Amino acid sequence: MFCASGGVPKANAGKPERRVSMTNRRTQQAAAIAVRRNGHALEVCLIRKRGSKKWGIPKGMVEPRDTHEQTALSEAWEEAGLKGRLLGAAVGTYEYEKWDRPFVVIVYAMEVLEEHDEWHEAGFRKRRWASFAKAASLLKKHPVLPLLDRVRRVAAKGRA
Numbered sequence: 001m002f003c004a005s006g007g008v009p010k011a012n013a014g015k016p017e018r019r020v021s022m023t024n025r026r027t028q029q030a031a032a033i034a035v036r037r038n039g040h041a042l043e044v045c046l047i048r049k050r051g052s053k054k055w056g057i058p059k060g061m062v063e064p065r066d067t068h069e070q071t072a073l074s075e076a077w078e079e080a081g082l083k084g085r086l087l088g089a090a091v092g093t094y095e096y097e098k099w100d101r102p103f104v105v106i107v108y109a110m111e112v113l114e115e116h117d118e119w120h121e122a123g124f125r126k127r128r129w130a131s132f133a134k135a136a137s138l139l140k141k142h143p144v145l146p147l148l149d150r151v152r153r154v155a156a157k158g159r160a
Helices: 068-080 132-138 145-157
Strands: 027-038 041-049 059-061 082-086 092-098 101-115 125-131
Touching: 027 068, 027 082, 027 145, 041 068, 041 132, 041 145, 059 068, 068 082, 068 101, 068 125, 092 145, 101 145, 125 132, 132 145
Parallel strands: 027 101
Antiparallel strands: 027 041, 027 059, 041 125, 082 101, 092 101
């Protein structure tokens, strides 16, 4: 089981880290912050459900036989129609609650190699490309916001 203190930087850096115990289980999710080059600029892919005003990033539950990395890549494809490669280890985590359950999301930077017009959830999700500054504005209330600067640094280096 992934432990929040397992060497992955947390979005809420500076706060004491909590270890996951058997009595403090959080549902595991993985996410990809997808980045592409547009000339010399880097752009981030954001998604939202059609009809919603809230932007986010592709994320989903880590299935028992999948790794966090596999899940991040699968969610980028299913929710945004993007294929690519992860740029190294996770850039951090964030936590949230939904349905009265705590979730922890392990976040990866992903370099986009393919962008498709048709994908699994295209009928009910909208995809938008934005500069890092615009993405920060659109995600200002989203718990992933503190990780955007880390993703920008990783993507600028293009390291794998």
